[in-house]
Amino acid sequence: MSELLSNKEAATQAVVDFMTKKSKTKSKFYFNDFQDIFPDDKLRDIKKVVNLLVTDGVLEYWSSGSTTMYGLKGGGKQHSSEGEA
Amino acid sequence: MAKHETPLLDQLESGPWPSFVSDLKQQAEVRAKNEAGVEFQIPQDAVEDLLGVLELSYKHGRTHWKHGGIVGVFGYGGGVIGRYCDQPKLFPGVEHFHTMRVAQPCGKYYTTEYLRTLTKIWDMRGSGITNMHGATGDIILLGTTTPQIEEIFYELTHNMNQDLGGSGSNLRTPADCLGSSRCEYACYDSNALCHFLTNNYQDELHRPAFPYKFKFKFDACPNCCVASIARSDMSFIGTWRDAIKIDQDAVNKYVENDAAYPPNAGAHKGKDWGPFDIEKEVLGLCPTKCMKFENKTLKIDDANCTRCMHCINTMPRALKIGDDRGCSILVGAKAPIVDGAQMGSLLVPFVEVNSDNDYEAITAVIENVWDWWMEEGKNRERLGELIMRQGFQKLLEVTGIDAQPQHVAYPRTNPYIFWKEEEVAGGWTRDVVEYRKHHLR
The missing domain is CATH 3.30.70.20 (Alpha-Beta Plaits)
Known part of the structure; x- marks a missing residue:
């Protein structure tokens, strides 16, 4: 596991920065997109960290039923269409 | 009297076949009368509004359901599918109408008590509409609201010892035939293998990280009652290698x-x-x-x-059936979104199904396939499509399986063979002096 991925704070910040930077064009990301942030890590290791970020409330899942994507919690259109606004 | 006029749906009841419209009308009536005194936690007229929105969709020729959502239970990335109606003022009963997938018991063995408890929870906290069983194979509970999801999950897990199934980019709920519990043709215990792999791959079932869906199905003999060869990315079909x-x-x-x-x-x-x-x-x-x-x-x-x-x-x-029994593993079956429908291709002609070593011969194949697909699969690309794109030979390489006659569906049509250096004795370099002994310039 790379130094970046094994440091939870740094990994969290890297994920948030990555998603925020792209937030003008998209709010939902495929799991494979995390490989751009952690290019030296195995996907199974990335998965463990990313799912912790969901549990911690940094990220949230979005599912069409057939495909699952990740987004920053509270970000994107879908959220506002679920009764909040 | 029905809440919404449904002339187009009514027509569906006129044919010779049982109609889901009749079932929905019956359920709407049961909820309206509520003779059982259920304390409904979602709108009592949800099913009537469901009929209404469907009628409107038929009238408009377009759907009135939004696509997907963020709903789920804490810690899980699957098992709940968000569904919202885009006409909530007309049909408030289905403004939220989420689907829940419940992992079916192995071999679909139920007790009446189990079914009664499940439907009691669902009548109270959902629409009461079920789909036994969905295409994935699991129990589908259709229609509940966001606040009810955690409540239902709590009751399922704490009162019924029952888990949710898979959805999204997860391992989907594994499905199996009755196997050796009832069938004399069973070449392996499909229930035991299904149960083991379900427990062994809980993380893959509940926390999505695959490029797309992935399905296991288990048939204990080649009769293929579960149709695993057509319905699953990885199909385990019982077989034997001695004589009938x-x-x-x-x-x-x-x-x-x-x-x-x-x-x-x-x-x-x-x-x-x-x-x-x-x-x-x-x-x-x-x-x-x-x-x-x-x-x-x-x-x-x-x-x-x-x-x-x-x-x-x-x-x-x-x-x-013979006595030297095991299973074949086939991979890559899928429905026809990309490249058309595919049946599974034989990857492992015979593998022992040995519970004493935690099925290590089988899990090794599974994990090699997953590692390859996770690394190389494009977003929303099924395993069968990756095999088509990179070739069956690549799959053999990543799984460390030697090519065998059983892998050949038909004689090759391309006369060219592209060798890799490691496949050729001596590699690409050659001794020119030795070569010239036999071949002049």
């Missing part, structure tokens, strides 16, 4: 049309098909023509048997 066991006396009883030996175990006895004809009904239908019946003796050339099960199905008292 023959009881020659019983074969002759079939040939003599003994009433105690009805062909096909009596499955077609409702009609007079004439006397049993072993030549026509068994030997002539053997796909590899590896059987013959001479001098009251049935002979099978087992080396050429493809274990299609036809002869065993037809004369079950005379022919039995």
